Amino acid sequence: MPKSQPAPLEKTPALDTSKRFVRVLERRADGLVSFEFSIGWPELAVELMLPAAAFDEFCANNQVVWREN
Numbered sequence: 001m002p003k004s005q006p007a008p009l010e011k012t013p014a015l016d017t018s019k020r021f022v023r024v025l026e027r028r029a030d031g032l033v034s035f036e037f038s039i040g041w042p043e044l045a046v047e048l049m050l051p052a053a054a055f056d057e058f059c060a061n062n063q064v065v066w067r068e069n
Contacts, residue, residue, distance in 0.1 A: 015040040022059055023067035027052070042067055
C-alpha cells in the first residue's frame with residue numbers, strides 16, 4: 001500500500017500584528033456601530049458592535065486602517 005503524501009502547504013502572507021483593519025458594516029439608528037475588525041490579515045475578521053463613542057475610541061486606540069465596503 002503506497003504512503004500518502006501530505007498536501008503541500010500554501011504560502012500565506014506574513015502576519016504583521018501591528019496592522020489593524022476596520023470595515024464599517026452599519027451605523028444603526030440606536031447609536032451602535034456594527035463593524036469588522038482584523039489584525040494582520042484583513043481577510044480574516046470578526047464582527048463586532050460598539051456604541052459610536054466607544055467605536056471612535058477603539059479605532060483611535062488601535063490606529064486602524066480603514067477598509068472600504
